[in-house]
Amino acid sequence: MVELDDLISRLLRDAVADGVPCLVGTASAAGEPQISPKGSVAVFGPQSLSYWERSHRSSQQHIRENPRVVVYYRNPARAAEMPYRGGALRFHGRAKIVESGPDRDRAWDLTIPLEQEKDPDRKGVAILIEVDRVEELSGNVVMRKD
Structure with a gap:
């Protein structure tokens, strides 16, 4: 079961301050990949993430074409706080x-x-991500949607 807890929420909230914004990977309908730093990734709910999309560029277009995404978080400085390798x-x-x-x-x-x-007029959009699985860097699955 996917259960995004308080620890994950705190790590994502502090990612930019720690100098490690999340990377979001998308792909077009034709499979053209794109990866972008997103400083606003947050736990939206126990099984979902969100981020604020203000650039209105390729990642937003890719999501319109292909909703499959991956969010990558890495912070070696906080590895001791995490139960994940x-x-x-x-x-x-x-x-x-x-x-x-x-x-x-x-x-x-x-x-x-x-x-x-960076978006004082709130011209951006919300991106909501329903999480299907969470993996460690090794590929070991630590959470999977039932």
Whole structure:
């Protein structure tokens, strides 16, 4: 079962301050890959992540074409705090774009102030990711959706 807990929430919230923003990997319908740093990745719910998409470039277009994404978090400096080998996690799931409504507002509220300052007019959109599985850097699956 996927259960994104308080530890994962704290690690993701502090990722930018720690100098290790998450990387989000997407692919177009044709399979063209893209990877981008996202400083606003947060735990949205026990089985979901969110981030604020303000660039409106290729990763957003890829999600429209192909919802499969991976979020990569690695922080060797905090490895001792994590029960996962290597101080790294990969979150695999399906993303959707939320352009309005309470889920968009909540994703904004979960976005760290440093990232909010980069979109003062809130022109971005929320990306919600339903997590299917979580892996250690080794590929060992530590959580899987039932």
